[in-house]
Structures are given as C-alpha cells and as structure tokens.
Amino acid sequence: MSQKLEKLIDKKGLRLDGRKLDELRSIKIEVGALSNADGSAYIQQGKNKILAAVYGPKELHPKHLALPDRMVLRCRYHMAPFSVQERKSPAPSRREIEISKVIREALEPSIFIEYYPRTSIDLFIEVLQADGGTRCASITAASLALADAGIPMRDLVASCAAGKVDDTIVLDLMDTEDKVGTADVPVALMPNLNAITLLQMDGILTLEEFEKAVNLALEGCRKIYTMQKETLKAKYIGVKEVEE
C-alpha cells in the first residue's frame, strides 16, 4: 500500500464502505447470462464482477485422462488483464492455478461425479473486475452455472469469507481489508447438508478468533445460499408469470 491507512473501522463500528461488521457486500446474481454455454452465471459482489460458464458433461479429450468410474471436473479460474488496477498478464499465474484447484475441490463434492463415468465437465471462471474475495464469489457463481447446466447435484455450494481487520472479526472482506487486515478465512458450504467443502486461512488467528470467523463466514454462506436459490427460481418463474 502506498499510503498507510489509519483505521479500517471507524468509531461507530462501520467499515470503509459503510458496512457493519457482519454485513455482506451488495450481491447481484444472474443465471443463464451466456447463451453459448450449457450453463452460466454472472455475479456482482460489491465491485467484483465474475462470469462462470459450464460445458458438458461430454466425452473427454484427450481420452487417456478419462476415469473409468467417474467424471472429471476441469476448472479454470482466470483474471482478465483489466480486472485489477495494474494490468495483469493474461497467462495463468501460480495463484490462478492454485485457485482453480481449490474451486474444483470445493465444487466436486456437490456433483454426482460417479453417475457419468468417462466424461468431463469444463468450468470456466472469468474475473472481469476484482475487489477481494473473488474465489468465494467464483464458487457461488460456478455452483449456479452447474445447476443451470442441468448437472445433478447434492446441493448448491455457497461461499463467503471472514477475516480479521483492526483486531476485529468481520464478514466478506474487500480488497483493501484483505491486504491491510491480518487474516482471511474463506469458507464454502453446502447449507442443506451442512457440509463444508472449502476452508482456508491466510494470516494469524487465535483459536477463539478462528472459531468466531468460521461461524461468521458460515452465516454469510447461508445468506448467499438463499439468494442463489431465489435467482435460480426466478429464471423459470419469470416465464411462468408472463403467461398466466
């Protein structure tokens, strides 16, 4: 950071963008944003703008990668060169490759991969504008894209982060809070089954703080989950209402 920020949380307990400690950024989700993909979703979470597209299931090429007992989920998380303030090289970086793997592993438990052996699903996540917490927003959008593609799933995966800023545990960190703050805990959850599919921690937290952060993030996930369900239903209810 070029200039040192004095306080991330003001005296009233409000954050830089005016949010309360346990408040999510404003979220807008759209399902079926891309017509060429089998399934797609677009999410705006604060300043984050992310597109997710799903192709498949289809026969896998190259064929030697196919698994005889389950399908293969291939995931590419990519940040557009214009997604951050300074141009990012479009080549996949170490960080992007890692996040691709993390997202894949967060989504795989939600899919019935054993139903369709020898096939593959391709998942593309394109970050158009980044402002912290993109892996979580990506998982939220990607899960909706999978459901939109008609792939059988155990549950939708909702994801949200919590972290430590100015010695306080807060929900849904944005970019500045992520960089200046001391810790970040992204969590992904299948709320109906109450199963966590992603849990990471970057920074240092005490045991109590960690527990508090996880619980706060889980609460955020549940809020996002209701939004996911509403969006998915809205796509079809819209048609129904026009006709009746």
Next chain:
Amino acid sequence: MPTFFERRQLVTPGDLIAEGEYIVGENAYKEDNKIYASRVGLVEYENKRVNVVALKAFYIPKVGDTVIGTVIEVGFNGWMVNIHSPYLAILRASDVLSRPFKPQIDDLSEVLNVGDLVIAKIVAYDRAHDPQLTVGEPGLGKITRGQVIKITPTKIPRLIGRKGSMISMIKQETGCHIIIGHNGIVLITGKRLEDEQLAMMAIHKIEKESHTTGLTDRIAQLIKKEKEKAKQKEEIKSESKT
C-alpha cells in the same frame, strides 16, 4: 412422513422434498431417510414415489430409444455418431450394409459421410461401453430432407402431450411429418418450408413454456393465428400481381 413442497412446485438442487418412507424417483436422492432434489425442476408426488421433473437436463442413452444424431467420424468398420449426449455412439458397418463387408473394398464414406444425419435406435449401452446403434428397422436410416431442431430431452413428454395430444395436434395443423428422437432432436418434414417453420416455432414455444398450464390450447391458437397471417400475405401478393 412429511413432504415439504406442494405438487408442481419449483425446487432447486439440495432442497429437502420428503422425509420418511418414500421411494426416490428421478432427479432426487436419498440420504438418512431424507429425500433431496438434485436438479432444478418441478416436484411430483405419486403415491409413495417422489419425482423431480427437471427443467433442464442432458440425454443419457437407454436401450430401445430412437435417437437422431450426426456422423462425426468415419472409421475402419463403422461410424462415430454424435447423439447429443455425454457419450458418442457407434454405428457398425456390418449393421448398415446388408451384405458382408470388407474394409479393403468398401468405402464407408460413400454410404454415410461426416455431417450426415441419421435416425437410429440404441441396441446396447452400459456404464463401461459407449452406446451402439442400429438402422436395421423400418423408419430408421439417413435423413435426406427436412428441418432438425434441438430441445431439452426432459421436455419431450410435454411435446408429445397426454396420449400424444400435443404432437398430433401440431402434425395435423401444420401438415408436417414429425419424428422425435429421445435425445431431444426433432425432425420435421413438410411439403412447404413455411409449414416446417411454423412447426418449429410451435415446438420452441413448448420448450420455453413447458411448465405452464393450458399449453396445448395456446399452441393451437398460435398456429391458427400464424396460418391466417400467412394467408393474408398470400392474398396481398396475388392481388398485387393481378
């Protein structure tokens, strides 16, 4: 033994739809005596069976299904056919040619080439093997004319209608011959291009509004309206000629 939704209500993956002594139907799964939905769709409770009628899905081959596919590869002793499913289908040369065939003499691309459309039936398929096709039955084989459109395979029952009410109505009103592949590909052959286009429009409307009520009547109205429009146009044309 409670159920948590009303009949024909919209559910999303992970929704708890029933608990207790129910039988799991399509697009649902059971865990700890609880039944959850696995796809976006409409719930159906039939006696003890819990079903979700999916609003979007892909085609999974089933032995005995009639499918329409595209030849994408000509091999040494057969063809690979894209049947719009996660798996490619195999059509054997010995099945298409009635005489014994020799790979050295017969040129398979003269019989069916890449890009050709075929109506075929699935004769064998399981988890470990790709589906195998046959064209050795009446009505099957290469498609030579008509229009082909794709709809979501789960909407085929709606397109057919109760005891075929919907599809026979479209056939009668448009005068087209319609073949529905179980994989969601529909072949329409009519005398005129206008008739085919009218049938295509009706089928697209059915796909979009499959989960609404009173659809057959609305489609019938739509076809009648379009027919009148076309008639008026023709009249204007013939008037301007004379």
